[in-house]
Amino acid sequence: MSNFTGKITLAITGASGSPYAxxxxxxxxxxxxxxxxxxxSAARVVLDTEVSLKLPAAPDAATSLLTSHFDAKAEQITVFGKEQWFSPVASGSAAPKTMIVCPCSTGTLAxxxxxxxxxxxxxxxxxxxKERGQLILVPRETPFSxxxxxxxxxxxxxxxxxxxAAPGFYHNPQSINDLVDFMVGRLLDHLNIPQTIMPRWGYQK
Structure with missing residues (x-):
């Protein structure tokens, strides 16, 4: 029996916005x-460019690096390669019902x-x-064609x-991290995951 609250698929593509992910x-x-x-592959380039995180191409090595980086539990983060067709996410009988693509390139969107x-x-x-699950896409491009x-x-x-990826400013952000938290807080809201990283409209910080 799983000790986790739930499962989610997260995809990171080559659009700008690594800090959000x-x-x-x-x-x-x-x-x-x-x-x-x-x-x-493009996302690994962007991760290195934007946040100086060199993520290995090998899924097992990437899993180990991120598990350590985020101090995650064993099996809490699993990285799959782009052609691992036998992974759970490739089948409706095993995939989580929730997926986020953050950031989402316009190529992936298309x-x-x-x-x-x-x-x-x-x-x-x-x-x-096709399974009528929850899919959230976070495109980062401007202008949109x-x-x-x-x-x-x-x-x-x-x-x-x-x-x-269009953070608001009504919470009077003092740093880039505040802008990142605005978007991530909204994502967590849509996932029905309790969060306190983003102040609510009408409430003082």
């Missing part, structure tokens, strides 16, 4: 969630909107959609939540 992992670990993590499954991230998203917007509309009409 890492803070989300930190919060999910603290909330005792088990994380199936999918990281694209592939998911068209039901393509050329890698494990796209397949995992396809599984969540008509193609991007059409793809978002297509997914939204399927029940996918589109949550662009």
């Amino acid at each position: 890492l803070r989300l992992i930190e919060c999910l670990v603290a909330s005792n969630y088990q994380i199936y993590l999918l990281v694209s 592939a998911i909107s068209q039901g393509m499954s050329d890698n494990l991230i796209e397949r995992a998203a396809d599984v969540v959609i 008509t193609i991007h917007l059409q793809n978002m509309l297509t997914l939204s009409q399927m029940g996918v939540t589109i949550m662009p």
Whole structure:
């Protein structure tokens, strides 16, 4: 019997926004969630560029590094390679019913909107959609082209939540971390995971 509160699939793609993903992992670990993590090749480049985290390409090595980095429990974080088709996330009979792509590149957005499954991230998203689960995409691009917007509309009409990385300022952020926490707090809200990292509208900090 699992000792975890729940399971979630988290995919990190090559859009800018690595701090969002890492803070989300930190919060999910603290909330005792088990994380199936999918990281694209482009995302590893962005992680190194934005936060100087050199994530190994080998899934086992990446799992060990992140487990240590976040002081996670054994088996709390599992990294899968892009072609590990026998992983739980590739099948509706085993995949978690909840998945977040954070950040979500517009290329991944396009592939998911068209039901393509050329890698494990796209397949995992396809599984969540077909199983009527909860899929949240966090695109980070500006400006959005008509193609991007059409793809978002297509997914939204399927029940996918589109949550662009667009932090608010009403909480008077004092640091970049405050802006990151705004977005991660909103994600946690949509996951129904209690959080106190983001002040509520109308409440003093």
